[in-house]
Amino acid sequence: MTVNDVPTVHIEQLWVPDNLDSPDAVDFLDAVEVGRRVRMQTWGSDDLAYTPLEKLLEFSDPYERQLILVAKIGGVIVGTVDIAFPLADNQDLAEFTLDILPEAQGRGVGRQLLEAAEELALAEGRTMILVDTNHPATSLTEVPEDQLIPGSGAGFIPVSSREADFATSAGYTLQHIEQFSSCALPxxxxxxxxxxxxxxxxxxxxxxxxxxxxRCPEKWLEAVAALENAAGEVVHDGGEDEPAAALATGMVFDAAVLRETEDAALAQGRRTVVTAVEHLATERIVGLTTISVLAHRQDVVFQDDTLVLQEHRGNKLGLLIKVSNMERLTEQFPDARVIYTWNAPENRYLLTVNKQLGFTTAGVTGLWQKEFPARGPRVSSSE
Known part of the structure; x- marks a missing residue:
């Protein structure tokens, strides 16, 4: 029986196995494979796809609760929606990542998955929904009539894209654009x-x-936490998980929270290479940059935060710390062959730094938002 033989779509929550060798891990592995195939279709490689182990480890994140809904046709998983509920802050927010196999597109699978995810989020008290769409560089056009400008006013995605049509028809508004770039290593x-x-x-x-x-040296813990708390004032770029977080405010950092985030990264199989810069006159950490490496797949790495305090801009510190950190990365993880990053298009400084380093634009990610009215408390009745 093939996908084309049975048009009925069944939506269900994915069972997350304890380990990948479990007999009940089959659906989980199939769901991860859907994500890989979609990224192959979009980007021409599976560099941005989760491996099954990486995806399984994501469910141990202490800062968000994750669920996956799957769409089946004839018992075959043809689509998924990953749902993330932040736990530390933004507790009215839900973030969705929707993946539909190419052969199942245009059959209402995406709409049914999205509506089921929205209903689930609303039942959890989440009234602000964020959805991302991905657009390779080859799909971007210089024709103004085919450029959909986000609410932030910077960047665009193609109006004519299937993804833009889907999100718009579902009631979502394009709020922000992230430019997606890559650089060959070393x-x-x-x-x-x-x-x-x-x-x-x-x-x-x-x-x-x-x-x-x-792990940050004890000496610099408080200084790094203070720098993270100043993120609203800094030059900033981000990595694999950054686009969806761009519309949300960050948590408040202190030494204990910083240690917790380090522990969480290690528990999820991520290594973190860090270079920080100290202003010698004040003995203050005024900038840092981090690169994430998957412990079980070290050929593809991700540029995470690059932070430089406002008053220390103009000294090429962003360039200094990024060059140094990329060289350290190669020393520690010689198998790394490519690094990816996302940047807001209005962040001209870091885009210029990245261009100097050899980053080229691979595409853009559109961040869409939909707000629902809050539901009142449930009223129980008895006869």
Whole structure:
């Protein structure tokens, strides 16, 4: 029996197995494979796809609760929607990632999955829904009539895309764009030396670099937590999980929370390479950059936060710490062959830095929002 033989769509919640060798892991593995095939269709590679182990480890995240709904036709999983409920903050928010196999598109599968996910989120008291759509660089056009501008006013996605039509017809509004870029690793040694020299000449020896992997040295814990709390004031770029978070405010950091986030990353199989910069006159950490590496797949890595305090801009610190961190990455993880990052298109500074490093635009991610009225408390009755 094939997908085309049976048009009835069944929506159900995916059972998450304890381990991948379990007999009941078949649907989970099939659901992960749907995501891989969709990313192959969109980007031409599966670099951005979860491996089954990575996806399983995602369910141990202490900062959000995750669920997956699947759509089956004839017992075959043809679509999924990942649902994330933040737990530490933004407790009115739900984030959806929708994947439909190419052969099942245009048959109402996506709409049924989305509506089921919305109903589930509303039952959980989540009234703000975020959905992302992905658009490869080859689909972007210079024709103004085919450019849908987000509420933020920067960047665009193609109006004519199937994804834009789907989100718009479902009542979602495009709020923000993230530019998605990649860079081959390792960096050319001559280029790295030139960029490092350029950055060092701009800061005139007033700063010092510090490096660590996975866990921040005790000495810098409070300073790094303070820097994270100043994220609203900083030069910023982000990694694999950044686009959906771009419309949300971050949690408040202190030393304990920073340690918890480090522990959570390690528990999910992620290594973190960090370079920070200290202002020598004040002995203050004024910037840092991090790269995430999957412990079980080290060929594809992700640029996470790059933070530089407002008052220290103009000294090429972003360039300095990113060059240094990418070189450290290659030393520690020599199998890394490509690094990916997402940036807001209005962040011209980091886009320029990334271009200097050799990043090229792979596409854009559109962030869509839909707000529902809050439901009143349930009223029980008895006869």
């Amino acid at each position: 960096l050319d040694s001559k280029l790295a030396a030139e960029l490092q020299r350029e950055a060092e000449e701009a800061n005139s020896g007033r700063y010092a670099l510090h490096h660590w992997t996975d």
